[in-house]
Amino acid sequence: MSALPSSTTGDVVVLVGHPSTGSRTGAVGRTVADQLIDEPGARAHVVELGELGTGPLGEGGVAVQEAEELVRHADLLVVAAPVFKAGYPGILKLFLDRLEPTALESVVAVPVVLTASSAHGALADLQLRIVLQAVGALLPVPSFVLEEHHLDDLPQYVDAWRGRFGTAVNAVVRALNADQVYAR
Amino acid sequence: MSALPSSTTGDVVVLVGHPSTGSRTGAVGRTVADQLIDEPGARAHVVELGELGTGPLGEGGVAVQEAEELVRHADLLVVAAPVFKAGYPGILKLFLDRLEPTALESVVAVPVVLTASSAHGALADLQLRIVLQAVGALLPVPSFVLEEHHLDDLPQYVDAWRGRFGTAVNAVVRALNADQVYAR
Amino acid sequence: MSALPSSTTGDVVVLVGHPSTGSRTGAVGRTVADQLIDEPGARAHVVELGELGTGPLGEGGVAVQEAEELVRHADLLVVAAPVFKAGYPGILKLFLDRLEPTALESVVAVPVVLTASSAHGALADLQLRIVLQAVGALLPVPSFVLEEHHLDDLPQYVDAWRGRFGTAVNAVVRALNADQVYAR
Amino acid sequence: MSALPSSTTGDVVVLVGHPSTGSRTGAVGRTVADQLIDEPGARAHVVELGELGTGPLGEGGVAVQEAEELVRHADLLVVAAPVFKAGYPGILKLFLDRLEPTALESVVAVPVVLTASSAHGALADLQLRIVLQAVGALLPVPSFVLEEHHLDDLPQYVDAWRGRFGTAVNAVVRALNADQVYAR
Numbered sequence: 001m002s003a004l005p006s007s008t009t010g011d012v013v014v015l016v017g018h019p020s021t022g023s024r025t026g027a028v029g030r031t032v033a034d035q036l037i038d039e040p041g042a043r044a045h046v047v048e049l050g051e052l053g054t055g056p057l058g059e060g061g062v063a064v065q066e067a068e069e070l071v072r073h074a075d076l077l078v079v080a081a082p083v084f085k086a087g088y089p090g091i092l093k094l095f096l097d098r099l100e101p102t103a104l105e106s107v108v109a110v111p112v113v114l115t116a117s118s119a120h121g122a123l124a125d126l127q128l129r130i131v132l133q134a135v136g137a138l139l140p141v142p143s144f145v146l147e148e149h150h151l152d153d154l155p156q157y158v159d160a161w162r163g164r165f166g167t168a169v170n171a172v173v174r175a176l177n178a179d180q181v182y183a184r
Numbered sequence: 185m186s187a188l189p190s191s192t193t194g195d196v197v198v199l200v201g202h203p204s205t206g207s208r209t210g211a212v213g214r215t216v217a218d219q220l221i222d223e224p225g226a227r228a229h230v231v232e233l234g235e236l237g238t239g240p241l242g243e244g245g246v247a248v249q250e251a252e253e254l255v256r257h258a259d260l261l262v263v264a265a266p267v268f269k270a271g272y273p274g275i276l277k278l279f280l281d282r283l284e285p286t287a288l289e290s291v292v293a294v295p296v297v298l299t300a301s302s303a304h305g306a307l308a309d310l311q312l313r314i315v316l317q318a319v320g321a322l323l324p325v326p327s328f329v330l331e332e333h334h335l336d337d338l339p340q341y342v343d344a345w346r347g348r349f350g351t352a353v354n355a356v357v358r359a360l361n362a363d364q365v366y367a368r
Numbered sequence: 369m370s371a372l373p374s375s376t377t378g379d380v381v382v383l384v385g386h387p388s389t390g391s392r393t394g395a396v397g398r399t400v401a402d403q404l405i406d407e408p409g410a411r412a413h414v415v416e417l418g419e420l421g422t423g424p425l426g427e428g429g430v431a432v433q434e435a436e437e438l439v440r441h442a443d444l445l446v447v448a449a450p451v452f453k454a455g456y457p458g459i460l461k462l463f464l465d466r467l468e469p470t471a472l473e474s475v476v477a478v479p480v481v482l483t484a485s486s487a488h489g490a491l492a493d494l495q496l497r498i499v500l501q502a503v504g505a506l507l508p509v510p511s512f513v514l515e516e517h518h519l520d521d522l523p524q525y526v527d528a529w530r531g532r533f534g535t536a537v538n539a540v541v542r543a544l545n546a547d548q549v550y551a552r
Numbered sequence: 553m554s555a556l557p558s559s560t561t562g563d564v565v566v567l568v569g570h571p572s573t574g575s576r577t578g579a580v581g582r583t584v585a586d587q588l589i590d591e592p593g594a595r596a597h598v599v600e601l602g603e604l605g606t607g608p609l610g611e612g613g614v615a616v617q618e619a620e621e622l623v624r625h626a627d628l629l630v631v632a633a634p635v636f637k638a639g640y641p642g643i644l645k646l647f648l649d650r651l652e653p654t655a656l657e658s659v660v661a662v663p664v665v666l667t668a669s670s671a672h673g674a675l676a677d678l679q680l681r682i683v684l685q686a687v688g689a690l691l692p693v694p695s696f697v698l699e700e701h702h703l704d705d706l707p708q709y710v711d712a713w714r715g716r717f718g719t720a721v722n723a724v725v726r727a728l729n730a731d732q733v734y735a736r
Contacts, residue, residue, distance in 0.1 A: 019610060019649075054646060058571060058606025085653070086686035087679065090645030094606060097571075097636045119490035119513075120686065126310075126491070127639065127679045133326055134638035134672065138352055140324035142317055145487075167359045168322055175355030203426060203465075238462060242387060242422025268465045270502035271495065277458030278422060281387075285453070303697075304502065306671035307678070311455065311495045318454035318488065329671075494678075501694055506720055508692035510685055535727045536690055543723030 012037050012044040013074035017081040017092025021050040024151065025114045029080025031154060032112050032144050035162045036076060036169060044078070045070055049091050057094040068098060075173050077107050079132065083115040083124040096131055104137035108173045111143035114151075121145045140172040141165035196221050196228040197258035201265040201276025205234040208335065209298045213264025215338060216296050216328050219346045220260060220353060228262070229254055233275050241278040252282060259357050261291050263316065267299040267308040280315055288321035292357045295327035298335075305329045324356040325349035380405050380412040381442035385449040385460025389418040392519065393482045397448025399522060400480050400512050403530045404444060404537060412446070413438055417459050425462040436466060443541050445475050447500065451483040451492040464499055472505035476541045479511035482519075489513045508540040509533035564589050564596040565626035569633040569644025573602040576703065577666045581632025583706060584664050584696050587714045588628060588721060596630070597622055601643050609646040620650060627725050629659050631684065635667040635676040648683055656689035660725045663695035666703075673697045692724040693717035 014033045016026035026048060033044040047067045049057065056064050071077060081088035111128045115121030125143045132139060144161050146154070198217045200210040210232060217228040231251045233241065240248050255261060265272035295312045299305030309327045316323060328345050330338070382401045384394035394416060401412040415435045417425065424432050439445060449456035479496045483489030493511045500507060512529050514522070566585045568578040578600060585596040599619045601609065608616050623629060633640035663680045667673030677695045684691060696713050698706070 053607070054610025055605070055607025058643065084645075084649045085651070085683050087645060087683045090642045090647070090649045091610065093636075093639060093642030093645050095642070096639075097642045099637070101637070117486070119486040122487035122490050123494070123682050126314075126494075127682070130310075130675050130679070131637050131639045138325060138349075140352065140356060141322060165322075167362075168324065168356045171355040171359030172324060172352045175351045178351075237423070238426025239421070239423025242459065268461075269467070269469070269499050271461060271464075271499045274458045274461030274463070274465045275426065277452075277455060277461050279458070281452045281458045283453070301670070303670040303674035306674050307498050310675070310678075311498070314491050314495070315453050315455045494682075498678075506693060506717075508720065508724060509690060533690075535730075536692065536724045539723040539727030540692060540720045543719045546719075 011074050012076045013070050014044045014046045014078045016048045017089055019050050019091045021048050025080050025082045028114050029078050029112045031158055033078040035158050049095055054091055072103055074107050077109045078112055080112040083120045086120040086123045088124050088128045099135045102136045104135045106176055107137050109137035109139050113145045116148050118147055141168050195258050196260045197254050198228045198230045198262045200232045201273055203234050203275045205232050209264050209266045212298050213262050213296045215342055217262040219342050233279055238275055256287055258291050261293045262296055264296040267304045270304040270307045272308050272312045283319040286320045288319045291321050293321035293323050297329045300332050302331055325352050379442050380444045381438050382412045382414045382446045384416045385457055387418050387459045389416050393448050393450045396482050397446050397480045399526055401446040403526050417463055422459055440471055442475050445477045446480055448480040451488045454488040454491045456492050456496045467503045470504045472503045475505050477505035477507050481513045484516050486515055509536050563626050564628045565622050566596045566598045566630045568600045569641055571602050571643045573600045577632050577634045580666050581630050581664045583710055585630040587710050601647055606643055624655055626659050629661045630664055632664040635672045638672040638675045640676050640680045651687045654688045656687045658728055659689050661689035661691050665697045668700050670699055693720050
């Protein structure tokens with residue numbers, strides 16, 4: 001299906017909005033990203049906010065700026081977040097607060113939410129989408145929201161989600177890239 | 185730009201969720217739809233819920249069923265709503281309540297919200313998107329939300345919105361159609 | 369505890385926002401109301417929107433007006449709704465659309481949501497609260513949201529909710545009434 | 553009106569969720585708090601998260617713990633936030649992420665939101681209320697949401713808001729305190 005492959009060839013970045021590195025949330029985000037890429041040898045870049053730390057994220061610095069650049073230039077951005085207090089973590093908002101309202105205008109974003117409670121997962125996802133849209137990102141498909149007790153069956157859940165939404169994600173990624181090519 | 189025209193060739197339907205026929209809301213919805221079609225001679229189908237009436241929408245009947253069929257088979261569905269009490273009208277929800285959770289799985293939906301208050305417009309849009317997603321529609325781009333006092337400049341607002349989001353809308357419409365072709 | 373009884377002595381109305389009469393949703397709403405009243409012999413008035421029908425609710429009429437009057441003059445209004453398509457039913461919004469933005473300014477409202485999915489329950493509750501606030505109601509406490517598979521244990525759930533929030537509900541009901549007395 | 557004064561006698565805390573100290577947001581929060589207290593000589597405690605800094609808020613420490621204690625033991629908590637990217641600031645969420653789900657169960661919270669855009673103000677307020685409820689706070693009345701261009705008329709806006717909602721806020725504060733007295 002070369003005319004409409006459900007895979008993405010541009011830069012894919014996983015932004016892990018968890019205060020700790022090595023989280024399950026990050027692992028789920030990478031799995032979703034890998035399924036959307038599916039190109040031999042291609043890999044997603046991973047930005048672990050937990051590695052940067054809340055101090056630098058509040059104040060800036062070289063490492064934070066580099067992370068911002070990666071995120072801004074992503075063709076596809078997977079934003080992975082756990083649910084803390086019926087919302088996504090403060091560390092992720094600290095990062096998004098740094099961006100101007102048009103920062104992600106050429107970025108297609110896919111939120112990935114890992115939650116213990118499905119009610120809180122729905123509410124956190126709603127909030128994350130509102131804020132990603134406010135920094136310009138396009139969110140063409142419903143988020144991948146997973147309840148923790150389904151982690152063992154992650155591959156099947158990602159597969160089902162990708163079967164339903166992968167084509168739309170990649171169509172938008174490709175269309176935005178073509179727009180940029182024409183604009184040059 | 186034939187490879188990626190920002191126009192849609194499939195069936196476009198405008199669902200006007202206003203209790204009265206001939207509303208400004210409906211006119212705005214048609215304008216957005218026409219800008220997304222932009223094909224010589226092509227026109228959107230219009231479903232005016234105000235013509236059907238709240239009685240039949242609650243109870244069913246032939247006219248309601250025909251409206252449902254049109255909406256289900258749309259490639260692109262523009263859902264136009266005014267804001268009543270910080271939400272979209274009950275008559276529109278009556279119609280959506282009739283649909284099963286997968287009813288609009290092959291439909292790309294673009295909400296169009298006309299509002300007196302921008303705060304209430306934001307809240308009504310949020311609610312409309314939640315419910316459209318719950319009947320399976322894909323909502324690839326932000327809604328077209330217009331404050332009433334900007335009605336005189338409608339063409340410029342629609343133009344700016346289409347310039348920013350038209351390509352993404354049509355890329356998804358085309359990708360879903362191709363999927364269906366392959367599925368045959 | 370006569371100084372601070374967690375019961376209400378004013379008019380309590382249960383507004384059942386279900387298209388069918390005799391729904392489980394209505395039964396849950398009445399149970400919550402009865403627990404908040406808890407006064408010998410006192411009973412809540414019940415307004416079943418399913419009895420009125422979507423036609424009259426869209427067009428008006430004597431029965432609809434009487435229902436409106438009951439709701440407007442409630443001291444405590446329990447608004448009971450099932451979840452349809454991640455929202456509350458259209459028939460309930462039809463009714464609320466009829467009210468002006470200050471209609472429920474002297475009314476304390478408690479939403480009661482019965483849901484199959486806890487994610488959809490959270491989203492429907494959010495929407496219902498936005499709209500009730502837009503017609504002036506005070507919503508002093510979190511809604512009573514029940515998942516259907518807990519229906520068998522309804523009394524325990526209502527009891528726990530009332531133990532946590534009953535005092536606050538009744539304090540606000542009493543304070544608003546006192547305000548009105550002083551205003552005479 | 554000694555039986556039902558619209559003033560609060562317990563501990564009032566203003567939590568300023570702005571990364572900078574001396575913000576207009578903080579000033580608005582203090583004004584709302586002062587209007588709710590209105591007792592000769594009484595003053596609100598102010599917790600400026602900008603003074604603590606995002607590093608300590610992520611990692612903990614004595615100053616952060618003291619701030620937590622103040623907030624937990626407030627009878628009335630005014631949570632003041634500006635709007636960043638259609639949400640409240642990350643620094644505020646960092647603080648709330650530290651609290652357990654029942655941390656604010658004896659706290660009445662009043663969000664105060666200062667915004668440039670009324671649409672984004674409505675969305676940020678919605679998110680802030682969801683999260684405050686998830687740490688157990690009671691939010692008996694609508695938030696005080698002010699658009700920046702109304703700052704010059706702050707006293708009138710606070711007055712109108714307090715006239716409408718002050719009684720309900722204080723009734724709940726008093727009821728929760730009485731509950732605690734009885735529980736001893």
